[in-house]
Amino acid sequence: MAKTTPGQFVRQVRTELSKVTWPSRKETTLSTVMVFIMVTLAALFFLIVDQLLAWGVQAIFGLGG
Numbered sequence: 001m002a003k004t005t006p007g008q009f010v011r012q013v014r015t016e017l018s019k020v021t022w023p024s025r026k027e028t029t030l031s032t033v034m035v036f037i038m039v040t041l042a043a044l045f046f047l048i049v050d051q052l053l054a055w056g057v058q059a060i061f062g063l064g065g
Contacts, residue, residue: 004012023031057063
């Protein structure tokens with residue numbers, strides 16, 4: 001396999017970057033908001049499950065204060 005010179009590499013990178021479809025500001029903002037919402041929902045879900053499991057263990061074994 002032939003070696004690529006640094007100049008060729010830079011040209012290839014620029015060519016590939018010109019093919020990329022970049023998201024708009026609106027799409028980026030919407031995606032970011034959706035990620036924060038999903039992270040919050042997941043955190044709440046695991047908080048509730050953890051509390052229920054802790055309550056169950058405490059009720060069964062009398063552990064955890």
